[in-house]
Amino acid sequence: METVGNPGRGRGSRLPLALIAAGAVVAATALTLLAMGRVPICTCGVVKLWEGDPAGPGNSQHLSDWYTPSHLIHGFLFYAATHLILRTRPVGVRFLAATLIECLWEIVENTDAVIGRYRTATVSLHYYGDSVLNSASDIGAMMLGFLVAARLPxxxxxxxxxxxxxxxxxxxxxxxxxNVLMLIYPLDAVRAWQAGG
Structure with a gap:
């Protein structure tokens, strides 16, 4: 467990500055996604707190969905990885590094090549990429996961x-x-099980 919110001395002392820098990185990511042609919000014209249909057109378009836990886990994993690789750096620096990685993933995930891969290699036949709102929310979930991992045993x-x-x-x-398995090494048996077979 680390000190993550102390603005004074200690390993967490750079976190407030890192939060500001991370906010700037997220804003730059959102602008990049918009420039790539991603829609700002669901084309349905509404913003939902939760979208529960993973195969429906609203998946990856709203604030949260069944894939939000994956992004919380990203935060857990990025905390562990930066703790090992950047052990001597303050938690704020490691938080910023994790945010940069997650933001880069959101950009890569929304390229035509990766969207096409999802549609051909997984059961996500109707996946057309994330809305910018959903991407920003996914990044926020990763940030929360990182901060939770810094506090919990x-x-x-x-x-x-x-x-x-x-x-x-x-x-x-x-x-x-x-999701990672099917993107990297699709297995017919897994795809059949995911499809309900």
Whole structure:
């Protein structure tokens, strides 16, 4: 557990500045996504707090959906990775590094090549990319996950990650692990199970 909010001395002392810098990075990411042609919000014209249909046209268009837990887990993983790789750096610097990585992923994920890969290699046949709102919300979920991991004991963070993965696997037959697997090495058996076969 680390000090993440102390504006004085200590390892967390750069977090407020890192939060401001991270906000600027997220804003730049949103502008980049808009320049790439991503829609600002769902083309349905409304903004929902939750979209529960993973196969519907509103998936990846609103503030949260079944893939939000994956982004919380990104935060857990980025916290662990930066703790190992950048151990001597303040938590604020590591938080900013994690934000940069997540923002880069959101940009790459919304390229035509990756969208096409999702549509051909996974069961996400109707995936056309994220709205800018959804991408920003996904980045926010990663940030929250990072800060939670900085505060909680490792064992509890691991249990949360396992719980999120199991819950989404049961609810929608998908989760972060399966998503990565199917993007990198699609398996027909997994695709059939995800499709309900």
């Amino acid at each position: 490792v064992w509890l963070t691991v249990l949360l990650a396992i719980g999120f993965e199991l819950a989404t696997a049961i609810a929608i037959r998908d989760n972060m692990t399966l």
